[in-house]
Amino acid sequence: MKKNRIRMEDMPANVLRLSMDANFFFERAVYSLDRNRYDKALKYFRKAVEYEPGNPVNHCNMAGILSEMGDYEASNAVLSAILQDIDPSMTECYFYMANNYANMEQFEAAEEALIMYLQEDAGGQFLAEAEEMMELLQYELGRPAQLKSIKAREGMIEHELAREWLEEGKFAQAVKQLEEIVAKDPDFLAARNNLALGYYYLGLFPQAMEAIEEVLKRDAGNLHGLCNLAIFLQREGNTAALDKLRGLLRIVVPFHQEHLFKLATTMGILGEHATAYVHFRRLLQDHEVNRDPVLYHYAAAAAYNSGRYPAARALWQQLVKLDPGSDIASFYLNRMDDAGRQGEYPSINYHYNLPFEEQLKHPEKWKNGFPPEIRDNPLIRSSFFWALRHGDSRTKLQVIQALGLIADQEVEEALLAFLLVPEEDEYLKDIAVLVLRSLGVKGPVPVRKGGATIMVDPGKIGSGLPVWRSEWQAVVDLAVKRIGKTTDLRLRHNIETLWVDFLTRLYPDIPAMAHIEGWAAALDYLTAKMHRKSLTYEEVAKRYGISPSTASRYARRMSQVCNVQGRDDTFLFVQ
Structure with missing residues (x-):
């Protein structure tokens, strides 16, 4: 007997059609999970995968059920297929695989998967759990993991x-x-x-x-x-x-x-x-x-x-x-x-250190550099860098000299930047170059002067002379060495300036430099006088191992050429 078939178009309008799609099977799987029917849930998730084979979520759900059922190998096979064939961006699969390997006591494989998760997963959804698992694996393996970075914590x-x-x-x-x-x-x-x-x-x-x-x-x-x-x-x-x-x-x-x-x-x-x-x-x-x-x-x-x-x-x-x-x-x-x-209570600073002026009451103690409590104090350092950009000329001069006592990479970078600021005073830039020289900076550095950028070698004295002879350099080097390390870079700068002035006025008829001690003593004596420092010919002669008459002779010669009589430090530099 032939059965009557009901066609879809002949069904009453009030009868709901059953849509057999991936969502239907997903909902049936969740319903089964709620009732702890893992076998049925797995069957429904597999049907969802059949309807939507390109949806990684369905595959991931199926892997989760397999793991809950204790079939860790099958679960990892599904997770591996997701990463290789469907969606490599689902980096959480590495975390699931690490759990499965750990449950199988394959700790090295678990560590490898966990490292992949930490290094590849940007979201960090399981970051806390992954770090906790890493500690466990390190205990089981008896060694730290070779983890180079955690992408979720990048930066x-x-x-x-x-x-x-x-x-x-x-x-x-x-x-x-x-x-x-x-x-x-x-x-x-x-x-x-x-x-x-x-x-x-x-x-x-x-x-x-x-x-x-x-x-x-x-x-x-x-x-x-x-x-x-x-x-x-x-x-x-x-x-x-x-x-x-x-x-x-x-x-x-x-x-x-x-x-x-x-x-x-x-x-x-x-x-x-x-x-x-x-x-x-x-x-x-x-x-x-x-x-x-x-x-x-x-x-x-x-x-x-x-x-x-x-x-x-x-x-x-x-x-x-x-x-x-x-x-x-x-x-x-x-x-x-x-x-x-x-009866007066002036406000005080919040910073946990002695006031700067209290620390610097005896600056003679810092001739060989600031102690760490000053050198590494961020408040002091920031005030120096701020003043270097926004202070007046006198303040900037003091700051440049102080930075020479801090003497680190940060100072070097700040002074190199200062040399390129167009509106800064050229004399201050010369002092900055001197500090860079004391820091051991070698090779030409860019300096903005006269609307143009020129290259200046901190190791050499700048001058307009067509040549600069080694014996001329030896004279000024000796004078700078004998005055000792001083916080007053103006004195050192003026020694160099006076020497260049002397040589420039005489060029090309510059006398022989056979007696560099005599010329160095003359530079030392004359610049000391311009700075109103007390220094006699006897004292300067002893410093250079020459006679007072020799020191006097060279100083008079230099004074006549450069018209040093009556000159003071204001002639040579801006206050």
Whole structure:
């Protein structure tokens, strides 16, 4: 008997058609999973794969079921097929494979898969679990893993290093590193914030403002960005914008420790000492940081600057116990006692160090270079770099000489940049070249002079003479050597300037240089007189191992040629 077949078009309109597609089987699989029917779930996931063989999610679900059922090899075969044939970007498959290998106690294979996950997965969805598994594998294998990088943390290690450089005062190095990080990841806001600070410390104010504006363009409520902007506005003197932002920051109550510390220090810099004190007191209640001597000093400074003198005294007294090897707390306690006797309480700095002027009361101690507490102090370094760009001529001269005592790669880069600033005084550039020479910089360096960039060799004295003979150089080298290492680079510069002046006036009829000690003594004596330094012919003769009459003869000859009579140091250099 022939059965009657019902055609689809003859079905009543109120009968729902059953759509047999991948979604249908996926839903049936999930339904079976909820009831712990793994065999049925696996069957339905396989059907979903048949309907959509190019969908990696279906394959991944099937691999997950196989793993739950204990068939780790089959699961890894599916995961491997996903990576090889369907979607290599599904890097989480490496993490699943590592789990399967670990369950099979194939720890080396698990380590290999886990390393692939950490080095290839940018999202970091299972980053915490992967790091925990890596510790387990290192224990099982008895050795550390050969892990070169973690892609999900790309830039984090570099950023941490740049932060360390900022804290050490190595601003140029930090800025280079942060520029590279931001170029690779424009949305790395912490790096942008620190880049803005790096520019600021180097005195590159327009670049600092541009960097912080980029931060706030991407996240208008970024607290670090707002705090940095407030400091920059204060430096710029933009009172209207600063007052508006200051009012906003007054009512912010951060909960995270890092945000609280940033806001507290910012309010202190802005002169909002009462608000700063409230935030610092909150931090002192945090058991994770309440033994930090720096925090006690900040809180004491905020208390003192806001008129809470008993609270300030108590905090500094506590600091004496926390940091007994430091003189900082004792210094400020004594200063507060002096202020109390005088009835005036001038504001103090928040930085946890003795005031710069206190450290430099005896500059003769630093002839051979600054001690680490000065050389590596980021506040001092940043003030030097800032003054080099924004100070007056006298300040810049002092800074250039001080940088010669710091003498590191950061200083070298700052001075090389200074030589290329068109509007800087050429005399100051000459002094900068002298410092570079003392730092051992060899080979020509570019210097912007007279609207053009010229190449200057720091190892050689610049002059307009068509030749520069080795015996001429020997004279000035001897004079510089005998005066000893001095912080007064003007004296050294004037020795060179006077010598070039003397040779230029006589050229080409320059006398023989058989007696370099006599000429060096003459340079030493005459420049000392121009600097109003007390020096006799007997003293200078003893210094060079010649007779006083010889020193006098050479000095008179040089004085006649260069008309040194009546000249002083203002003739040779700008104050």
